[in-house]
Amino acid sequence: MIQFEEVSKRYGKSFYALKDVSFHISEKEFVLVTGSSGSGKTTILKLLIAEEKPTKGKVSFYGLNVHNLRHSDLPRYRQKLGVVFQDYRLIPDKTVKENISFVMEMLGAKDSDIRESVRNVLNIVRLRGKEKRYPHQLSGGEQQRLAIARAIVNEPDIILVDEPTASLDKENSKLVLDILKKIHELGTTVILFTHKQLKVSHAHTLTLQDGKLMHDSYTKEH
Amino acid sequence: MSLFRDLKRIYRDGWKLVWRNPFVSLASIIIITLSLFLISFTLVFYGVLDNSLAKIEQRVDVKFYLLPDTPKPELEKFVSQIKTFKGIDKVRIITKEEALTNFLKRYEKDQLIRRSIDELGENPLGPSVSVRAKDPHIYGKIVEEVNKRIVPDFPYLDHVNYRDNSYIIERLNLFSSVARKISYALIAFFSALAVFIVLIFMGLVIYSAKTEIWVKRLIGAENRYISGPFAVAGIIYGFFSAFIVVATVVPVSSWVGKLTQSFFGDMNPAVYVHNNLIPLTVFTFSTGMMLGYLASMFVVRRYLKK
Structure with missing residues (x-):
C-alpha cells in the first residue's frame, strides 16, 4: 500500500530530517511511527501527504509515485487520506458539524449522505449533541476527537494521526486511542505518529532516531 | 457531482464567511466603498468637465459675412x-x-x-x-x-470671423484637450490606487483565513471549493459597497452642485448624476462586485499555487 524506498529529505545544505528510510505498510495495518522530537516522524507525514518532496528516493501509494503526481491530481490523492494534525487545524468559524461535513461537500456528496455520515462519526468520536458548537467552545480532548471525525468522515483508505495524545491527559488519551483502534477495526489503515510509548497490540512499529529508521517490527532490525 | 449543488454550497459558504466575521466584513466593505467613491467621483468629475467643455465648444462657430x-x-x-x-x-x-x-x-x-x-x-x-x-x-x-x-x-463674401477668433478657438481646443488628458490620467491613477488598496486589504482578510485554505488543500479540496466562497464573499462586499456609494452619490453631488453652480452652470454634478443615474448605478455595482471578486481570486490563487 505505502512504500518508502531509500527516502531522504534534506533541509538547507546539510540537515537531513530523513536519511535512507525504507519501509512498507500494507492495508489494514495499525502502524506506530515512534521517535523523539526531531527524529523525522512529521517529515514522513509531510511526505505522505505530498506537502514536501523527498530529496532522494521514492514514496509510493499503491504503486504510484506520490511526488510525480501533477498538481491538478493532488486533491484526488489527498482525498484518499485522512489527516489529523498535531494542532488539530480546525476551522474556527465553522461549527462541529460544519468542520466535518465540508469534507464530504468537497467530494460532492448528497446532503442526506452527509447528514448520515456526520451522525455516524460523531457517535464514533463521542461528540453527539455538540454539533452546533464552535471549536473554541470545546475542550482539548473534544477538539482532538473532532479532528479525528473530520479525518474519517469520507472513509479514507488511510488515516494519519500526528501526536494525537501530546496535549491530552491520561483519560482523554485513552479515549482517543480507543477511537483510533475502533476505526482500525472497521478496516481503515491507521498510521499514528507519536513520541510516547503506546501499547497497541499487533501494531506495526517503526522507530526513528535522528532521521534514520532504527527498528521496523515487521522486518529485521536496522 | 451536481454543479448546481456545488454552486449552492459555495454560495452558502461565501455568505457564512461574511456574516460570521462581522468586523472583517465591515472593514472590507468600508475599504471597497472608499475605493468606489474614488473611482465614481473621478468619473463624475470627468463627466461634468467633459459636458461643460462640450457646451463651450458648441458655442464656437465660424461666421461668413456676406455683402x-x-x-x-x-x-x-x-x-x-x-x-x-x-x-x-x-x-x-x-x-x-x-x-x-x-x-x-x-x-x-x-x-x-x-x-x-x-x-x-x-x-x-x-x-x-x-x-x-x-x-x-x-x-x-x-x-x-x-x-x-x-x-x-x-x-459676395465680405469677411470671415475665423481669423479674428482663431486664437481663442485654438486656445479653447488646447485647454479642452489638456483638461481631458488630465482627467483620463486622474481616472487611471485613482482607479489603480483603488484596486491596489482593495488588493492589499483583501490580502489581509484572506491571510486571516489561511488555516481554512491550508486545511482544505490538505484534505483534497478542489480549487473551486477553496476559492469559491472567498469569491462569493468578495462579490457580496462589492455589492454592499456599491449600494452605499449609489445611495450617497445623489445627496453628495447635490451638495457639490450647489457649491459649483456658478462655475459649471447648468451642467453641475447634481444634474450630471441625475441625467446619468442608471448608467452610473450599473457601472458602480458592476465595478464594486468585480473589484471584490477579482481581489479575492487574485489573493486566494497565491495560496493555491503554494
Missing part, C-alpha cells in the same frame, strides 16, 4: 455647398433683417449708433452664414475649403 446685396439664390447655393463638407454639424443663415435686429439689440443703449443707423435709412448689414463643426479642431480646414472651393466663384 448686403448678395442675391438669395447665391446665398442658398453658398450654404448648400458648405453643407457638403465633411464634419459640418450645423449651418444657419442669419438674414440681413435678423442681423440688423441683433445689432440694434446689442447696441440699444448706444444712442449714437442708433442715430447713425437711422440716418442711413437702409440696412447696411449683409446676411451671414454661421457654421458649426462637429469637431472644433477643423474650423481652420473649413475656412480653407471655402476659400479654395467656393470663393473663386463667389464674389
Whole structure:
C-alpha cells in the first residue's frame, strides 16, 4: 500500500530530517511511527501527504509515485487520506458539524449522505449533541476527537494521526486511542505518529532516531 | 457531482464567511466603498468637465459675412455647398433683417449708433452664414475649403470671423484637450490606487483565513471549493459597497452642485448624476462586485499555487 524506498529529505545544505528510510505498510495495518522530537516522524507525514518532496528516493501509494503526481491530481490523492494534525487545524468559524461535513461537500456528496455520515462519526468520536458548537467552545480532548471525525468522515483508505495524545491527559488519551483502534477495526489503515510509548497490540512499529529508521517490527532490525 | 449543488454550497459558504466575521466584513466593505467613491467621483468629475467643455465648444462657430446685396439664390447655393463638407454639424443663415435686429439689440443703449443707423435709412448689414463643426479642431480646414472651393466663384463674401477668433478657438481646443488628458490620467491613477488598496486589504482578510485554505488543500479540496466562497464573499462586499456609494452619490453631488453652480452652470454634478443615474448605478455595482471578486481570486490563487 505505502512504500518508502531509500527516502531522504534534506533541509538547507546539510540537515537531513530523513536519511535512507525504507519501509512498507500494507492495508489494514495499525502502524506506530515512534521517535523523539526531531527524529523525522512529521517529515514522513509531510511526505505522505505530498506537502514536501523527498530529496532522494521514492514514496509510493499503491504503486504510484506520490511526488510525480501533477498538481491538478493532488486533491484526488489527498482525498484518499485522512489527516489529523498535531494542532488539530480546525476551522474556527465553522461549527462541529460544519468542520466535518465540508469534507464530504468537497467530494460532492448528497446532503442526506452527509447528514448520515456526520451522525455516524460523531457517535464514533463521542461528540453527539455538540454539533452546533464552535471549536473554541470545546475542550482539548473534544477538539482532538473532532479532528479525528473530520479525518474519517469520507472513509479514507488511510488515516494519519500526528501526536494525537501530546496535549491530552491520561483519560482523554485513552479515549482517543480507543477511537483510533475502533476505526482500525472497521478496516481503515491507521498510521499514528507519536513520541510516547503506546501499547497497541499487533501494531506495526517503526522507530526513528535522528532521521534514520532504527527498528521496523515487521522486518529485521536496522 | 451536481454543479448546481456545488454552486449552492459555495454560495452558502461565501455568505457564512461574511456574516460570521462581522468586523472583517465591515472593514472590507468600508475599504471597497472608499475605493468606489474614488473611482465614481473621478468619473463624475470627468463627466461634468467633459459636458461643460462640450457646451463651450458648441458655442464656437465660424461666421461668413456676406455683402448686403448678395442675391438669395447665391446665398442658398453658398450654404448648400458648405453643407457638403465633411464634419459640418450645423449651418444657419442669419438674414440681413435678423442681423440688423441683433445689432440694434446689442447696441440699444448706444444712442449714437442708433442715430447713425437711422440716418442711413437702409440696412447696411449683409446676411451671414454661421457654421458649426462637429469637431472644433477643423474650423481652420473649413475656412480653407471655402476659400479654395467656393470663393473663386463667389464674389459676395465680405469677411470671415475665423481669423479674428482663431486664437481663442485654438486656445479653447488646447485647454479642452489638456483638461481631458488630465482627467483620463486622474481616472487611471485613482482607479489603480483603488484596486491596489482593495488588493492589499483583501490580502489581509484572506491571510486571516489561511488555516481554512491550508486545511482544505490538505484534505483534497478542489480549487473551486477553496476559492469559491472567498469569491462569493468578495462579490457580496462589492455589492454592499456599491449600494452605499449609489445611495450617497445623489445627496453628495447635490451638495457639490450647489457649491459649483456658478462655475459649471447648468451642467453641475447634481444634474450630471441625475441625467446619468442608471448608467452610473450599473457601472458602480458592476465595478464594486468585480473589484471584490477579482481581489479575492487574485489573493486566494497565491495560496493555491503554494
